[in-house]
Amino acid sequence: MMLFVVKMLSKLLLPPGLFLILIGIIFVLYKTNNKKYCFRKSRQKCICNWLIILFLLMYILSSYPGELILVKPLEDNFAPLSVSKVKTKVDLKSAIVVLGGGVIRGTPNGMQIGRTTLKRLYSGWRLHKKTGLKLVVSGGVVPGAKSGSVAETMKKVLKDWGVADNQIITENESKNTWQNAVNTSALLKDLDYEKIILVTSATHMKRSMYSFKKNWKSELKPAPADYILDRDISILDFLPNKESLDNSLTALHEWVGLLWYLI
Numbered sequence: 588m589m590l591f592v593v594k595m596l597s598k599l600l601l602p603p604g605l606f607l608i609l610i611g612i613i614f615v616l617y618k619t620n621n622k623k624y625c626f627r628k629s630r631q632k633c634i635c636n637w638l639i640i641l642f643l644l645m646y647i648l649s650s651y652p653g654e655l656i657l658v659k660p661l662e663d664n665f666a667p668l669s670v671s672k673v674k675t676k677v678d679l680k681s682a683i684v685v686l687g688g689g690v691i692r693g694t695p696n697g698m699q700i701g702r703t704t705l706k707r708l709y710s711g712w713r714l715h716k717k718t719g720l721k722l723v724v725s726g727g728v729v730p731g732a733k734s735g736s737v738a739e740t741m742k743k744v745l746k747d748w749g750v751a752d753n754q755i756i757t758e759n760e761s762k763n764t765w766q767n768a769v770n771t772s773a774l775l776k777d778l779d780y781e782k783i784i785l786v787t788s789a790t791h792m793k794r795s796m797y798s799f800k801k802n803w804k805s806e807l808k809p810a811p812a813d814y815i816l817d818r819d820i821s822i823l824d825f826l827p828n829k830e831s832l833d834n835s836l837t838a839l840h841e842w843v844g845l846l847w848y849l850i
Contacts, residue, residue, distance in 0.1 A: 609641045648839070649832040651824040657838035658815050662789040665796075668810035670717050673784065680781040682756070683718070683810075685711035686767050686795060687726025687737035688788060698735050700744055703788055703813060708741055710812035711786040712748055720784070722750065723775065725758040725767045736760075764791070764844065768798035775803075782806040788813040790837055794844050 613634055647653040673681075688703035700708065708724070715722050722745060726737025736759040745755055758774055761767040775783065783803060787795045789811035799807055815834045824831065 606641065606645065609637060609644075613637045613641070646827060648835040649827040649829075651820060651831055653835035654816060654831055654838070657835050657842065658790060661793055661838055661841055662811070662814055662816055665789065665792050665809045665811045667814075668714075668784070668808065670714065673714065673718050673720075673808075680779070681718075681720050681784060682723050682775055682780050682782070683711050683714050683720050683784045683786060684723045684725060684771055684775075685741065686764070686785075686787040686791070687724065687741060687761075688791070690729055690737055690740055692729070698740050700737070700740050704737065704741065705744075706813035707786055707788060708744060710810065712745060712750065714784065714786065714810060715750065715754070721754050721756060723756040723758060723771060725761055725771045727759055727761045727766070730762075764794055765798050765848075768795070768802045772799065772802040780805075782808070784808045784810050786810045786812055788837075790815060790841050794841055794848070797845070797848060 647656070685707050687700075688707055689701040690704065691699045691701050704726075711722055711724075714720070724738045724741040724745070726741065728736050736757070738757040738759045742755050742757055746752065756774070756778075758767070758771050761770050771783075782805060783799065785792075785795060785799060785807060790813075792809050792811045796807070796809055815837070
């Protein structure tokens with residue numbers, strides 16, 4: 588129940604839900620004749636102020652400045668992992684852990700992994716090919732689905748890529764990043780693993796590392812994937828665009844998640 592409440596609040600308080608709330612506030616101010624709610628300002632000036640706030644929020648989040656403010660601080664925390672520094676399969680006490688990042692439901696072929704999960708999984712697969720270390724895929728049943736976990740869907744893709752069944756470990760219960768850390772850490776402790784190479788999106792790595800450090804007391808090495816700010820920038824990026832909006836909302840979700848951990 589608590590997880591449902593958290594997800595519901597995040598959808599309401601983060602864009603685009605936040606935009607709708609601001610529009611609702613503006614509408615109420617437009618309709619009301621009681622000026623005390625405008626902190627003694629005229630109703631027209633109050634409405635104007637809210638419109639400016641809405642405009643600035645929508646512009647910043649949908650253009651490159653929003654990415655610089657929200658995405659860059661997250662991605663700059665961890666450098667890409669150098670594979671040459673990773674021990675090969677002789678180090679049998681290490682495992683590559685790939686965190687799920689969403690799936691696509693309702694396709695003609697059934698459940699499929701989403702873009703974010705695909706990029707994470709590809710990075711984990713490349714590490715596996717170069718090191719021979721086992722892969723651990725983590726992710727439970729998504730809200731609204733009756734069966735079929737994210738981890739099982741990821742495992743099917745890995746097998747299509749040629750990974751042997753005995754080289755894949757699945758963790759099927761997690762509903763969020765914290766549960767990823769709790770459940771995966773417990774699973775690998777039971778299997779006597781001593782080191783985790785953690786693969787997730789660069790924007791997601793800070794929150795993931797925080798979660799795993801709280802639950803995994805052995806060696807932990809970040810292997811960030813799916814970098815957002817790795818493209819060339821042009822003047823067009825400073826105009827509102829869907830890519831910047833998607834990236835900013837992704838990063839905003841991470842910042843709210845980190846704040847939630849501190850509460």
